Amino acid sequence: MKITRKAFLRIAGGSVLAAGAGKLVKAISDVAPPPAAVSGSKSTAEGGRATTQRWGMAIDFEKCRKGCDDCIRACRLAHNVPRIPDSAHEVKWIWEEPYEKVFPSQRTDYGRQDLAGSQLPVLCNHCADPPCVRVCPTQATWKRDDGIVMMDYHRCIGCRYCMVACPYGSRSFNWFDPRPYIKPLNSQLPTRTKGVVEKCNFCEERLADGLLPACVEACPQKALVFGNLNDKDSAVRQTLRARYAVQRQPELGTEPSVFYLV
């Protein structure tokens, strides 16, 4: 059978149209999936890690005992945090600060005298609007959808802009190899290296396994309450409802996720 030029053109044109129509149908169905698929995937595919989550902590000052550093020691063990005696080179995830430094605006001569000079545990506030994230030139630090301000040590170039930006001093720079100062060294966990900035990560690896952060678990007084700030029935929200709570320097607009019950 001989195909005329006219017939050939007709067949070729028809094939192109058919292929194009198929692609078009597929593109349209990708853009607008059926409504049942949307509601189904939101809850199952993300495994409860939807944007409705915001991890937060409440620190009960009344329960925190003087001289106890169980939370700090638990953190060191859980993350291979070095203990460097020189305060200029210190690496801090959760540590103690005097009350006047934690709440500089509340320092008065006639305030609660019992609070003066007492030590409070402080850690990264995992701010809702973290200034450290905004200044990082390599996106080595970023805010996750569950509110945790994360560090990617692989991407950190050690410029320390984030340290300048953080109003709470929650970030530490590794001026030298921290490994000799990590005791005991947990060989299952990574350490950090010289030239990167590190900080508290709210024990995101423990949260992924359904565990509480190491400091919260270690506190013998249960002074640290942890939970989802966006869930009104969570332990932390119940605590915050019942007691008067303050954030560190809320006037800066960083919206910390760590609250202090005073």
Place this chain on the structure above:
Amino acid sequence: MRDRLLIFSGLFLFVALVTFPMWQGIAAKTSTRGPDVQLPANQKACVAPRSYMRAAHMQLLIDWREGAVREHRSRYTAYDGKSYKVSLTNTCLSQCHGSKEKFCDRCHSYVSLSAPYCWDCHQDSSSTAATMASATSAGRTP
């Protein structure tokens, strides 16, 4: 053909010079010997086929890294359907390869590759004891 001797000796010299590294390798019995890598004794399959791991393990490790650190992906499903926890120290080394020195380093040094900086932070669990010992004996000042 008066220059035959000159031409052939020149050609011979050229070929000898060009192939010199090969002859040297044969004489030193190094060119045909591959790296002496210690393979895992208890495992037969890696997370990807051997040929892929040989050529692209660095890409796989980078994908693991990006997934685990930045995208909450803590598990990896291998080509054979097996699921692995994404961890250089706890999966690659502890479960199979055992020692960085006898696996990674032997091949890397064979191809004269400068060591990747994975190990500045991630730990080779087999050598941790040695690191701690040297840390205690060395001075505490930075």
